Amino acid sequence: MPQPHQADGPAQHAAGRQLPAPRTPSPRDAPPLNWGVIAPGGIAGSFVDALHTHTEQRVVAVGSRDPERARAFADRFGIPAAYGSYAEVLDDQRVDIVYIASPHSAHFAHALQAIEAGRHVLVEKAFTRNAREAERLIEAAGERGVFLMEAMWTRFLPHIDVVRQVLDSGLLGEVRTVAADHGQFMNPDAAHRLFAPELAGGALLDLGVYPVSFASMVLGPFASLTAVGEKAFTGVDGQASIVVTNESGAHGVLNTTLFARTPTTASISGTHARLEIEGDFYAPATVRLISREREVLDSYVPAQREGGLCYEAAEAARCVAAGRLESDLMPLDETLRVMRALDEIRRDLGVAYPGE
Amino acid sequence: MPQPHQADGPAQHAAGRQLPAPRTPSPRDAPPLNWGVIAPGGIAGSFVDALHTHTEQRVVAVGSRDPERARAFADRFGIPAAYGSYAEVLDDQRVDIVYIASPHSAHFAHALQAIEAGRHVLVEKAFTRNAREAERLIEAAGERGVFLMEAMWTRFLPHIDVVRQVLDSGLLGEVRTVAADHGQFMNPDAAHRLFAPELAGGALLDLGVYPVSFASMVLGPFASLTAVGEKAFTGVDGQASIVVTNESGAHGVLNTTLFARTPTTASISGTHARLEIEGDFYAPATVRLISREREVLDSYVPAQREGGLCYEAAEAARCVAAGRLESDLMPLDETLRVMRALDEIRRDLGVAYPGE
Structure with missing residues (x-):
């Protein structure tokens, strides 16, 4: 948990009103x-x-x-x-x-x-x-x-590195609420893979994994998870709303759906300030730092919006070249924790895939 | 549940891309x-x-x-x-x-x-x-x-009348997800009424009632309610995240907290389009109509941002002058439904007020 106000000199104060530049290598x-x-x-x-x-x-x-x-x-x-x-x-x-x-x-x-x-x-x-x-x-x-x-x-994109640095700096104070959603309208079509149980279709693995993974990055391991869902006409999960908490009692409030195009924004609200990420938060996006008094203190605007998948490939290439077996930016332990959370959500929703 | 596409002539189509003017009398x-x-x-x-x-x-x-x-x-x-x-x-x-x-x-x-x-x-x-x-x-x-x-x-404000008309018109298609939050940072102060159990303090009755009431207006009676919460240091509800559903399986995803200043926005996502209400959604605010393709189709900007409490007084005065015992805009049945929802949330949180 970040410790706000440990150093409160003028430099710290100035830093507290500005977003850092992303450290993401080209x-x-x-x-x-x-x-x-x-x-x-x-x-x-x-x-x-x-x-x-x-x-x-x-x-x-x-x-x-x-x-x-x-x-x-x-x-x-x-x-x-x-x-x-x-x-x-x-x-x-x-x-x-x-x-x-x-x-x-x-x-x-x-x-x-x-x-x-x-x-x-x-x-x-x-x-x-x-x-x-x-x-x-x-x-x-x-x-x-x-x-x-x-x-x-998403984990490898420059705007998320800005978010990581802000979280590490304690600039937000204690994080209390994380919100993220990912809803897309899909025409009900039994032939589409997203509606196919045998292809592990449904909102969760395709769209819901983004807000769940984002909440995991911000909050760390979940202490509790509560999910409410609606099935689509083929029996896959069509919509899920999820509340997670961490050990400090911060909340993640998450939604995913195949039934509607939602704002697909994310926010991280702390005791001192908050970050708002515009939709689509999971793609290269603008991040705003907003004070408790509702003042927009600073914004980070991505230099490049297209081709966002290049960053994950570059990270993999750097790790492999360095002889590493996993990335610090998306560690295997955390992938596993996210998968366990998805399992738990599906259990709450009563959704299983054939043959799993 | 609105029936989209029942009439799809040119007039209807044009109407479907524009927000109506509020009908709120002066x-x-x-x-x-x-x-x-x-x-x-x-x-x-x-x-x-x-x-x-x-x-x-x-x-x-x-x-x-x-x-x-x-x-x-x-x-x-x-x-x-x-x-x-x-x-x-x-x-x-x-x-x-x-x-x-x-x-x-x-x-x-x-x-x-x-x-x-x-x-x-x-x-x-x-x-x-x-x-x-x-x-x-x-x-x-x-x-x-x-x-x-x-x-x-909030119920009597012009931008909410725009929202009501959009919901009645079926312009959004079927509503699937409603999101709203209301978090304010309150200095932990045992002397403040919001932290005082004996004054029915806590986030819920002061702040949480807004997103809950908003969800009730949009979704109608709740079919289910699931709440997760954190108590403040005095034992009152400091934070609550709530998922509600209605009979059609639409979700309301709601958060309230005394621990952080959250975006205080609201959105209503339907199968055809969505509405986004800027923060503070519960005060006079801008409403945007956004297509599934992420195009901002139209915006309603409030003519007056100050003095928003005048609208509820005017509604009360009109009702009294007309000999009516309640308002259609905030019917007593719905007030009661909202109070029942708040009771249920507190039950989930294990929060009771002394002497109630």
């Missing part, structure tokens, strides 16, 4: 790795595009069960190798690190396969379907000595 | 009544000032247990009669309607006394300490045939 400076991509869907396209536009990372192989799909993706992004299986990507000796972009339901199997092939792995969020799968992946990566990270891209 | 046009004020504290000062500045209402008497306090208040606002008791205010035959501005713990006794004296009554929010007291006041007012209303001033 993604272009990260040591280049050779990436393999597993499952060339929409998010994989955004990822590869961000890498090619904003980093020196090289995507050297893509794999899909459908060879034509792999080929079309490779052609679109100028990727040298397109494979009709995931195993071939893992066998390609040029590949240093594998990016797993398959549906949630397949994250565990695909990541495990990559780990067992001795590849470093970046796994799309939500990391797995449940905490048990997450534990097993973490264990396997540890045994095999490969790098493993959840692709919770 | 407070100055309300028939003048003679008001008596019971308990001349801070809120009574704001009330009388709003009346004198923005309406034709006349404050003719003020009463306090402390005659000097009553006299000072009367001098400050040019009120003809200052009494050293509440009974004298009620005995003053010029008084048409009494405004109860005492601490929450005394609302019931003071309002009952006024009702029994045959006076119309406007009771500050929160209406009473609990639903049982609210029921008894409502019953007493019905028996005596006098007007009774909770002074939930």
Whole structure:
């Protein structure tokens, strides 16, 4: 818990009214790795595009069960190798690190396969379907000595580094309330993966993981979690509202839904001041520091709004180059804690995925 | 539940991208009544000032247990009669309607006394300490045939009439998520009424009643309520986070705290569009209509930000002049529902007031 007012000289006072600059290194400076991509869907396209536009990372192989799909993706992004299986990507000796972009339901199997092939792995969020799968992946990566990270891209963005520094500085005083929401309107369509129970669809793993992970970053381990939910027509979680607390009695008030486009903002209110992050808080966004007297003391405006996935790739590349097996910015312990929270929310909602 | 798309002609479509003008009549046009004020504290000062500045209402008497306090208040606002008791205010035959501005713990006794004296009554929010007291006041007012209303001033403000019209029109589609918060930083001070259990202090009756009442207005009767809380150092409720649902499965996600100044915003997210109300949502505030595609379609900016308490007084005066015993804008049934919700929240928090 930050200790406000420990030093209250003029320098401290001035610092208390300003936001720090982000310490985030340029993604272009990260040591280049050779990436393999597993499952060339929409998010994989955004990822590869961000890498090619904003980093020196090289995507050297893509794999899909459908060879034509792999080929079309490779052609679109100028990727040298397109494979009709995931195993071939893992066998390609040029590949240093594998990016797993398959549906949630397949994250565990695909990541495990990559780990067992001795590849470093970046796994799309939500990391797995449940905490048990997450534990097993973490264990396997540890045994095999490969790098493993959840692709919770928000954690690596410059505006979140501003937030981290503010939290560390004690500028807000004691944090008492964190609020975050992530709602998108999805047309009710039984064929869409977000409504498919067998693909671990629902609001939670796709959208809800953002506010839950954000609250975990700000509050630390949750001391309690209370969730209320509504199912969608296919039985997946359509909406969830969640209150978490930490050991200090601070609250996180969170909402996620497939039923409506919500403001997707976040705020962190402390005894001295608060931060407000504009929507979409999980993407590069403006952060405002606001006093108790409602004065906007300072704002951080992101220099770059596009290609935000480049930061997670750069972080992975830096860790791998340094021989590290996990990132301090999204530690495996915390990924596991978030997965346990998601499990608990689903238990409260009575939602289970077939075959988990 | 609003039925979107029932009529989708060009006029309807145009209407769907614009906010309506508020229908709120000018407070100055309300028939003048003679008001008596019971308990001349801070809120009574704001009330009388709003009346004198923005309406034709006349404050003719003020009463306090402390005659000097009553006299000072009367001098400050040019009120003809200052009494050293509440009974004298009620005995003053010029008084048409009494405004109860005492601490929450005394609302019931003071309002009952006024009702029994045959006076119309406007009771500050929160209406009473609990639903049982609210029921008894409502019953007493019905028996005596006098007007009774909770002074939930937000309900009578022009921007809330814009919100009401949007909800009635179905412009948002089906409402799925309502969010509202009200947190203020209060210095921990055992002598302050907000920390005093015997005065029914705590966040809930003072601040939390706003988001709860707002959610009730938008969602209708709550089907479920789940609350998580933290007590302040004196044992009153210092912080509460609350999830409510209605029969349609829409969620209200609410927070109140004495520990931090929160954004105090509100939003209503529907399947078609959403409304965002800037902080302070409960005071005259700007309302934005935002599409699913994140486009700000229209904004309503209040013409007047000051003196917002004049609207509730004008509504009371119009109702009394029309011989009505309650207001459609803040019906007694709904006041009672809100009090029941507050009781339930306190039950979840384990907070009871001495002597209730």
